[in-house]
Amino acid sequence: MPEKPVRSAIDVRGVRKVFGSGADAVAALDTVSVVINENEFFTLLGPSGCGKTTLLRLIAGFDFPTDGQIMLYGDDIAPLPPYKRPVNTVFQSYALFPHMTVAENIGFGLEMLGKPKAEVTARVDEMLKLVRMENLRNRKTSQISGGQQQRVALARALAPQPKVLLLDEPLSALDYKLRKDMQIELKRLQAATGITFIFVTHDQEEALTMSDRIAVMSNGKILQVGSPWDIYDKPAVRFVADFIGETNFLTARLGKVDGGKATVTLPSGKTLPATVAEGAARSGDVTIVVRPEHAQVKKSGGQLSGTVENIIYFGTDTNIHVKLDEGGSFIVRQQNSRSVDTGHAVGDRVGILIAEDAAQVLKD
């Protein structure tokens, strides 16, 4: 399949948002720039209060940036009111109109755009089919379940065929199983409609499974943008490594750096090949990260040594916590098998073998 040229759908340029004034002023967004490509499933990931929802609201038009531009296919939409932007939102609370039926909710946007009645009806039917809700079209929104409300909210936002769909933690109110189903449903809808999705979540697992690219945010700043694989395996900073998945942080001395590759020396004196985050120090002491599943516990040998402190079983895997001789602790995750146990017991002296391509040197 020939590659389509990548076009940017949303281009956020140096956007700042300050709430309040004077001494009470709080910068919710601190000069954020990010490009979101056409037909991309893009996720804004971060803890609550990191500014991800603020950025979404600026794109939707519910708030206006203090500084900066928000370009939609080349036009600055930052000063436009929400009803003049070809952008729709799926709200965290769904915000379905309680005085309207399912069909009336879905048709509302088209009706407001002044589309003829026949077209509205046809499109509502199409959307009901897309979200598999044909039999509930005349129900009130209070008479359907949470998962169904979620799908109506999606259909309502997709019906006017927006250029960009914004989703504000839409799955957070659903229980675990339904959430898993909706994650797949969302991916299917995005593929079926070809609309650019901007998804806000604080759930790192959700972000990793669904996104084409992820922007990790903290304290009003975007720390790293990349594919789920980049974000997980090549975190640039400590916050990103820590926020997503379990991580081991080690202090090491940086040896020879060659482009993105380097050799680091651990306090134990052993050396280890590592990849280096862009913008990281070129010499001296650095922090490296190693994911728990990229190391093995051995009876002896390896780059680190220590004592088994704790063994935690959780179905697919077991986490072995090792207290390192140099201080600190290290978690190794190993896959379980039915017939053999981990082969280690609390109190055992062990060595830790870190895989060849496992270590990443952080910027901070």
Added chain:
Amino acid sequence: MASASEIATNRERADIRNRWLLSTPALLIIFLAGTGPLLVVLIYSFLTPGPYGDVIWKFSTDGWTGVFFQRDIFDDTLSLADAHLQIFLRSVKLSLITTILALIFGFPTAYFIATRPQKTQALWLFLITIPFWTNLLIRTFAVQEVIRNEGMLNTILLNLGLINSPIQIMFTDWAVAIGMIYVYLPLMVLPLYASMEKLDFRLVEAGYDLYATRLKVLRRIIIPLVKPGIVAGSILVFIPSLGAYVTPRVLGGGRNMMFGNLIELQFGQGRNWPLGAALSLTLMVIVMVALLFYVRNVSRDERRHG
């Protein structure tokens, strides 16, 4: 020995007896303060007027005849009491104007209060209710002070050179309407505020997001959702307006009588208590029927749209 079922039945009986006993005070109050006085009015409407007011305990339907017909003094023939009808229609007209204008002024006011930060809402509500703490008569005279020919409004307009001679507002229907709007505005604002305060403003955002302009959001989302407040406020303003007599008397002078004044007249100078009682009940029945229709229409509307 009593069987288990007998004990159960006895206990149930005792339960029922206790329940009635415990509700007696409430029932007494409802009867004495609510239904009782109305019964007195009903009975009085079927008696004969006494010469100096009061009633003579002799059955008569003259009170009720007097509501709809007037008896010619000379030949005792009956003709339709069109004066009563006129006064009634004028009352309805003025009450409707009052209700609609109170809604027009009250809606933005309530919206303003409901959209303030939580902390300051109480202050705004307090300011709206302050006039309630003042005597109705005094408030009405205050309105008179503003709108009379030598009053504040005319003085300011004259001094600004906008008018050459004072506008005659006092003793017109507008004076009555202005007075009633001022007096009853809090009754409109409070229920409106109560339902707007419950309004989920994310729905308003969702409306904007789905290409609805401000006006359309107001018409399609806010108004349908605060309808219970609009209904309650309108009822609370319309009913007392229809029966008002202090405001029309002070601001409308003797000339522009409203139904309340007509009733008051029968109990005062008219010395015809049975007619006054019959007029009161007529007004009450009309209001109740009108309300039933109104509420039923609104709820049917809701079912259709919802």
